[in-house]
Amino acid sequence: MFSPSSPPTGLLEKVFQYIDLHQDEFVQTLKEWVAVESDSVQPVLHLRRELLRMTGLAADRLRNLGAHVDLVDAGFQQLPDGQSLPIPPIILAELGNDPKKPTVCFYGHLDVQPARQEDGWVTDPHTLTEVDGKLYGRGTTDNKGPVLAWINAVSTFRALDEDLPVNVKFVIEGMEEAGSLALEELVQKEKAGFFSSVDYIVISDNLWISRRTPALTCGTRGNSYFMVEVKCRDQDFHSGTFGGILNEPMADLVALLGSLVDSSGRILIPGIYDHVAPVTEEEKRTYEAIDLDLEEYRNSSQVKKFLFDTKEELLMHLWRYPSLSIHGIEGAFHEPGAKTVIPGRVIGKFSIRLVPHMNISVVEKQVKQHLDYIFSKRNSSNQMTVSMTLGLHPWVANIRDNQYLAAKRAIKTVFGTEPDMIRDGSTIPIAKIFQDTIQKSVMMLPLGAVDDGEHSQKEKINRWNYIEGSKLFAAFFLEMAKLH
Numbered sequence: 514m515f516s517p518s519s520p521p522t523g524l525l526e527k528v529f530q531y532i533d534l535h536q537d538e539f540v541q542t543l544k545e546w547v548a549v550e551s552d553s554v555q556p557v558l559h560l561r562r563e564l565l566r567m568t569g570l571a572a573d574r575l576r577n578l579g580a581h582v583d584l585v586d587a588g589f590q591q592l593p594d595g596q597s598l599p600i601p602p603i604i605l606a607e608l609g610n611d612p613k614k615p616t617v618c619f620y621g622h623l624d625v626q627p628a629r630q631e632d633g634w635v636t637d638p639h640t641l642t643e644v645d646g647k648l649y650g651r652g653t654t655d656n657k658g659p660v661l662a663w664i665n666a667v668s669t670f671r672a673l674d675e676d677l678p679v680n681v682k683f684v685i686e687g688m689e690e691a692g693s694l695a696l697e698e699l700v701q702k703e704k705a706g707f708f709s710s711v712d713y714i715v716i717s718d719n720l721w722i723s724r725r726t727p728a729l730t731c732g733t734r735g736n737s738y739f740m741v742e743v744k745c746r747d748q749d750f751h752s753g754t755f756g757g758i759l760n761e762p763m764a765d766l767v768a769l770l771g772s773l774v775d776s777s778g779r780i781l782i783p784g785i786y787d788h789v790a791p792v793t794e795e796e797k798r799t800y801e802a803i804d805l806d807l808e809e810y811r812n813s814s815q816v817k818k819f820l821f822d823t824k825e826e827l828l829m830h831l832w833r834y835p836s837l838s839i840h841g842i843e844g845a846f847h848e849p850g851a852k853t854v855i856p857g858r859v860i861g862k863f864s865i866r867l868v869p870h871m872n873i874s875v876v877e878k879q880v881k882q883h884l885d886y887i888f889s890k891r892n893s894s895n896q897m898t899v900s901m902t903l904g905l906h907p908w909v910a911n912i913r914d915n916q917y918l919a920a921k922r923a924i925k926t927v928f929g930t931e932p933d934m935i936r937d938g939s940t941i942p943i944a945k946i947f948q949d950t951i952q953k954s955v956m957m958l959p960l961g962a963v964d965d966g967e968h969s970q971k972e973k974i975n976r977w978n979y980i981e982g983s984k985l986f987a988a989f990f991l992e993m994a995k996l997h
């Protein structure tokens with residue numbers, strides 16, 4: 514009798530064997546992809562050319578699988594300085610359209626964060642380098658490795674001349690790290706087209722909370738990003754000739770930023786916690802079950818002390834409570850040395866991570882009211898302007914959906930364990946957009962380990978995660994077919 518935890522038999526065994534035998538080829542393709550500096554963050558033409566080249570490589574790979582590939586023109590990005598740069602086309606691809614099978618659509622991105630060896634990489638960030646089973650390189654875990662793992666899973670069925678258990682679609686973009694420019698518009702435009710036959714969406718663009726235990730992600734926080742400008746005049750002053758007779762913009766701004774959050778992490782904006790969903794007993798138990806060694810996590814993060822001492826408190830403050838972070842000050846003097854300047858105009862930047870059931874426009878009002886109040890108390894003659902430049906909703910999965918069940922079974926088969934049911938403190942804006950626009954089930958199925966270092970120096974994916982992850986996607990296809 515079949516049980517999900519029994520060893521793989523028949524087709525699945527053949528698939529796993531094929532993936533094990535061909536793992537060096539899979540790593541080689543990842544190496545070729547990592548070699549392309551597809552940085553979407555720095556707005557320069559030569560990097561946009563690299564992004565175009567990366568898109569071409571992925572499109573070729575998909576065509577070799579037998580997929581029908583559309584490269585959808587995404588127009589241009591307008592830069593603040595009036596220049597414009599091309600946005601790489603978005604790949605819409607499909608393989609199979611058997612009405613008897615479910616259609617699973619994978620979303621991933623080919624662009625990466627900037628990386629320079631001088632920033633503290635041991636190896637060249639664009640030369641995939643294996644050390645002790647760790648594949649170092651920019652984009653290995655975010656997100657080229659997971660995109661290729663999905664492709665490896667599909668290609669294995671093709672290579673074995675086996676029927677694909679599901680119809681597969683791909684949405685692969687090249688501007689995720691720059692805010693998924695043009696993607697929302699495309700999703701809306703293709704709602705009744707490309708997406709009309711999609712039953713499920715899978716995103717693999719976050720990490721486990723553990724180094725060994727796989728995870729399924731059930732929700733992410735949103736974000737609201739604020740800029741607060743304090744202006745005296747457009748030019749800087751000399752503190753020797755103006756110091757003592759001005760309301761200094763930096764003094765105002767530091768007071769404003771200092772009024773936002775206290776040293777225990779509590780946000781000081783009145784009313785901000787009003788709509789945060791209360792914690793239920795059932796929810797509490799989900800944090801207890803998660804595989805997290807607090808000391809190991811703390812040490813590997815090189816932090817002396819976190820704000821919370823228990824695993825449950827820590828996870829709740831990462832995943833289900835809002836947090837406020839101060840990111841930077843534009844216009845401030847920040848270089849080394851002792852310049853005696855009074856900046857004439859400065860912009861403070863901070864953001865509030867949002868959770869259910871916070872309301873973005875309510876948060877915006879509360880922040881503006883609070884800053885108005887603090888500023889008015891200072892009696893400053895400067896001008897303050899507050900704007901919310903980004904409002905991203907939190908996302909919550911429907912974990913009772915079939916695809917979560919299929920993923921759990923596939924994880925059990927490949928890893929022999931139940932997944933950690935996790936949330937993620939950061940935001941993948943497209944998840945909520947997919948859910949709201951095409952109204953189909955969205956699942957986040959991460960492959961990478963907690964210590965992969967996405968966006969950081971020495972980014973890596975473990976060979977084990979990459980190869981077992983390819984198996985996981987293949988097993989997931991088979992479980993989906995069974996459930997349909």
Ligand SMILES: Cn1cncc1C[C@H](NC(=O)CCN)C(=O)O
Pocket residue numbers: 692718719736738903905938939940941942
């Ligand atoms: C750009 N931006 C501004 N507010 C939120 C974001 C998205 C960003 N997303 C990630 O990092 C993906 C992690 N897998 C974040 O959450 O900061």
Ligand SMILES: [Zn+2]
Pocket residue numbers: 622655656689718
């Ligand atoms: Zn990513």
Ligand SMILES: [Zn+2]
Pocket residue numbers: 626655690967968
């Ligand atoms: Zn990223």
